[in-house]
Amino acid sequence: MSESPVWHPFWQHGLGQPVTRVTRAEGAALYTAEGRRVIDAVSSWWVTTHGHCHPRIVEAIREQAGQIDQLIFAGWTHDPAEDVARGLTAILPPELTRVFFSDSGSTSVEVALKMALGFWAHSGEPRHRILVMEHSYHGDTIGAMSVGERGVYNAPYDPLLFDVGRIPFPVGDGANTIEALEAACCDRPAAFIVEPLVLGAGGMMMYGAGVLAAMAEVCRRHGVLFIADEVMTGWGRTGTLLACEQAGVVPDILCLAKGLTGGSMPLAVTLAREPIFQAHWSTDRAKTFYHSSSYTANPIACAAARANLAIWREEPVRERIATLGARQQAGLDRLAVLPGIRNPRRCGTIIALDVEDPAGGYLSALAPRLMALFREAGVLLRPLGNTIYVMPPYCISAEDLTRVHDAIADAVAVVLKG
Structure with missing residues (x-):
């Protein structure tokens, strides 16, 4: 077979590492072209919540594809989008009125x-500065990179990125973070964006709900919009539907994606409080919120999201999450005592640990070695440098999860031998 023309994301083709072809997926398992069964221990980049090819979601996609496949969403609408918007406002904080x-x-x-910027511009008080937490990751488009950590991810594009104010990651009780945020808010920035409780791509860095609550309170007192990026942390990953729940925080703006469709289709939503919508509501067309894409609220993706919401309403999803969290903790307790393991941690269904490495960081030489060992063991794990994390679908069996934890123990023992 000739070389594939596909250019893979976050993948250095020059290293010559194999690219595995998957032909089928079900539950927490992937099946390769060679017939191997691989446990998906990272939910295929944190998106698959209930398991691959969940029958209810598959059927919803199949049915919708025969009715409306695509529709312009500027001034037009359809039932799947309306149902998803109403379903979201029914289970999320009532203050978030617009989807x-x-x-x-x-x-x-x-x-x-x-x-956020439109709100301030249309309110007659233009504020432009955005505050972010160090080590954050919010995506790979220009604005999202600008509010993320600067480093290997985005160094070539630095000339295009706008300046932001950086707040330090919490240490101990988080006093360092709160003090810095308090000082930065005195300059009247537009907004503060944060990943609640867990900084994902930054290395699964975790901090307490008390710090999250304190940060939101600082923003409230200073009139700074609080944006919660729950793209990864939402949909039960941290143990609750939203990570913000654990801090009693209702953000001004909330970002959701990944698990919105159960991980089956690309779809995202940004929810906002009513004053943010009202700042754009006008008879003046110049105040229109000028943002869209061709596939905004695609009906097939919305049908998948509608099915996902039904699963959350009608199936014991929260019980599955609690069970998975307990099993993850048991596995973490076993891994934490192994030689070379540092900073074992858990938040909800996510566990993470660091493998001792003087170099460390995202470009740690341990990462490709560990990944190869996991592949040989029939487990899909993708370390963030020398940080190994496990974030499986909620349907994963106890047996498969034990296999994942065993694969970590075995792989760490191998790489630490040199």
Whole structure:
């Protein structure tokens, strides 16, 4: 077979590592062209919640594809989008009254930033500065990269990125973060964007709900919009539907994607409080919120999201999440005592640990070695440098999860031998 013309994301083709062809997926398992069964321990980049090819979601996609496949959403609408919007407002905080559709986590963040800047511009008090937390990751479009950590992800594009104010990651009780945010808010920025409780691509860095609540309170007192990027942390990953729930926080703007469709289709939403919508409501067309894509609120993707919402209403999803969290903790306890393991941590269904490495960081030489060992063991894990994390679908069996934890123990022992 000739070389594939496909250019894979976040993949250095020059290293000559194999690219695995998957022909089928079901539940927490992937099946390769060679007939191997591989446990998907990262939910295929954190999107698959209930398992691959969930029958209810598959049937919803099949049915919708024969009715309306695509529709312009500027001044037109359809039942799947209306049902998803109403379903979201029914289960999310009532203060979040408006639902804006987009295509991915990155674009949901772009929408949030534009909503925040538009709010201030149309309120007659133009504010332009955005505050961010260091080590954050919010996506790969220009605005999303601008509010993320600067480094290997985006160094070539730095000339295009706008300046932001950076707040340090919480240490201990988070006093360092709160003090810095308090000082930065005195300059009247437009908004503060944060990944609640867990910084995903930054290395699964975790902080407490008390810090999240304190940050939101600082923003409230200073009139700074609080944007919660729950693209990864939402849909039960941290143990609750939203990570913000654990802090009693209702953001001004909320970003959701990934698990919105159960991981089956690309779809995102940005929810906003009513004053943000009202700042754009006008008889003046110049105040229109000028953002869209061709596939905004695609009916097939919305049908998948509608099925996902039904699963959350009608199936014991929260019980599955609690069970998975307990099993993850048991596995973490076993891994934490192994030689070379540092900073074992868990938040809800996510566990993470660092493998001792003097170099460390995202470009740690341990990452490709670990990935190869996991592949040989029939487990899909993708370390973030020397950080190994497990974030499986909620349907994963106890046996498969034990296999994942065993694969980590075995792989760490091998790489630490040199």
